[in-house]
Amino acid sequence: MSSLRIGLNDFNNYSFNGQTFISKGSAGQGRWATIPWIGVFSEAISITAESGFDIVYLFSEDMKSVYLSLNQGWNLFKKIYKDGRL
Numbered sequence: 001m002s003s004l005r006i007g008l009n010d011f012n013n014y015s016f017n018g019q020t021f022i023s024k025g026s027a028g029q030g031r032w033a034t035i036p037w038i039g040v041f042s043e044a045i046s047i048t049a050e051s052g053f054d055i056v057y058l059f060s061e062d063m064k065s066v067y068l069s070l071n072q073g074w075n076l077f078k079k080i081y082k083d084g085r086l
Contacts, residue, residue, distance in 0.1 A: 022047055034061050039071070051076035 013022050025038035039049055039056045046052020051073040058067045 019044055024049070035059060046073060049073055 013020060015021070020043045022041045022043065023038065024041065025036065027033055027036040036059045037056050039054045041047050041049075041052075041054045046054055049056075049071070053070060053072045056069050056071045058069055059065070060067075
């Protein structure tokens with residue numbers, strides 16, 4: 001299973017129609033995540049899962065299913081609006 005954790009970050013960056021895309025994945029930082037993921041990020045929009053939006057493959061806990069989702073990073077908003085007001 002540890003090879004999964006290493007392999008998720010072993011994707012190549014690639015270009016399409018003049019845009020660069022970055023692929024990243026994680027099975028957890030320090031501890032195993034319940035749901036491993038692989039994200040595809042456009043450099044023009046976001047290069048991390050913390051801000052912008054991106055396409056993500058989410059794997060079920062039993063690894064029998066995979067889901068394609070459009071995600072929006074939330075950490076940037078938490079930092080900007082940390083006191084809970086607009």
